C-alpha cells in the first residue's frame with residue numbers, strides 16, 4: 018500500500034509554494050494537532066476476546082470543531098487516517114462551513130463479523146474514545162463500511178455516558194444518523210448529490226451537454242451508487258461499473274436503480290443481468306465522457322492513468338485520494354479535467370453541517386431546503402476553485418488547496434498564535 022499521507026504532504030507543499038503561504042502557518046498546518054490510537058478488546062459471539070486497533074486523528078480545528086468520518090476497513094492505519102483527516106480540513110474550508118478536519122476508524126474487515134459483533138466493536142470503540150469526541154468538539158460521521166446504523170450505535174453509547182439531563186443537548190455528537198434518530202433528510206445521498214452538482218456546474222462551465230453523456234463509476238457503495246443514480250435524470254448513460262466483486266459493462270447502458278437492487282441482494286455488481294464481465298484494465302479503458310472513482314485511494318497512478326480513453330473529459334473524485342501525484346500529472350498531460358476530491362465529494366460533510374445545525378436548533382428541514390443549500394455550497398466551492406486555478410495558473414487540485422489554505426491563513430493571521 019502506497020503511503021497516502023506522503024501524497025497529502027506533497028500536494029500541500031506544491032500549493033503552499035505556489036501561493037507563498039506564510040511559513041509559520043505552513044508549519045502549523047503540516048502536522049495533525051492530535052492523534053488518538055486505542056487498542057480495545059471485544060467479546061466475539063463464541064466467547065473469545067479479540068483485540069482491535071481504533072484511530073482518531075484530529076488534524077485542525079481552527080475553523081470549527083473537528084469533523085470527519087469513521088472508516089472500518091483492513092487498510093485503516095495511522096498514515097491513512099492522517100491523510101484522510103487532513104483532507105477533511107481542506108474540504109470544509111473550500112465549501113465554507115465552520116468545521117475543522119478529523120478522521121478515524123477501526124482496522125477490521127466487517128464482512129468477517131456478525132451484526133451483533135459489529136455492534137459491540139462499534140460501541141466499545143465509541144466508549145473508548147470517550148471525551149475525545151463531542152458535539153462541540155469532534156463529530157464523527159459515516160465513511161467506508163460505516164452507515165447510519167453505525168452512527169446510531171455511537172450516539173446511543175455516547176449519550177449513555179452522560180448525566181440524564183445532558184443527553185438531549187448532545188444529539189449532534191455524530192452526523193449521518195438515521196432520520197428517526199435525529200438525522201437529516203438528504204444526508205444519505207448527500208456525497209453523491211454533491212458529486213452530481215459539481216459535475217452539473219462543470220458541464221455548464223464547459224458548455225458540455227449532459228443529456229448525451231456517458232459515464233462509468235468505480236465503487237458502488239454509498240457514494241458510487243448515489244452518484245450513478247442521481248446522474249440518470251440528466252439523461253446521461255452509465256456504461257461500466259467496478260466494485261470489489263468485479264467489473265461489468267454494457268455500452269448500451271446499465272440502469273443504476275436496477276443495479277442498486279441487484280447489489281442489495283447479491284452484495285456486489287458482479288453477475289448483473291445484461292452486462293458483460295470485464296477486467297480491471299478494460300474497465301479503466303472504458304470509452305465514456307465522465308469517470309467517477311468512488312472507491313478507495315490510489316486508483317489513478319503512473320501505471321493506470323495512461324489507460325484512460327481519449328474520450329474521457331473529466332474525473333469527478335467521489336472517493337478521497339483516488340489519484341496520486343503521478344496520476345495528476347498524466348491527467349494534466351492528457352488534458353482531462355479534474356474535479357478534485359476535496360471539492361467534489363464535500364457534499365457529505367456539507368449536509369453533515371446541516372444535520373448538526375438542525376440538531377442544535379431542534380429543527381427539521383425538508384429535502385428541497387437541504388438540496389438547495391447543498392447545491393449553492395458545492396457550486397460556490399467550484400467557482401472559488403476555478404477562480405484560483407485561473408489566478409495562480411495551476412491545476413485544479415492545487416487550486417482547491419489554495420482556496421482552503423488562503424482561508425486558514427487569513428484566520429491564523431487575525432487570531433495569532435498563543436501565547
Ligand code: GLU
Pocket residue numbers: 084085086087156157158159160161192193337362363365366367369
Ligand atoms: N466521510 C465523509 C467524507 O469523507 C463525510 C464526513 C462527514 O460528514 O463528517 O467527507
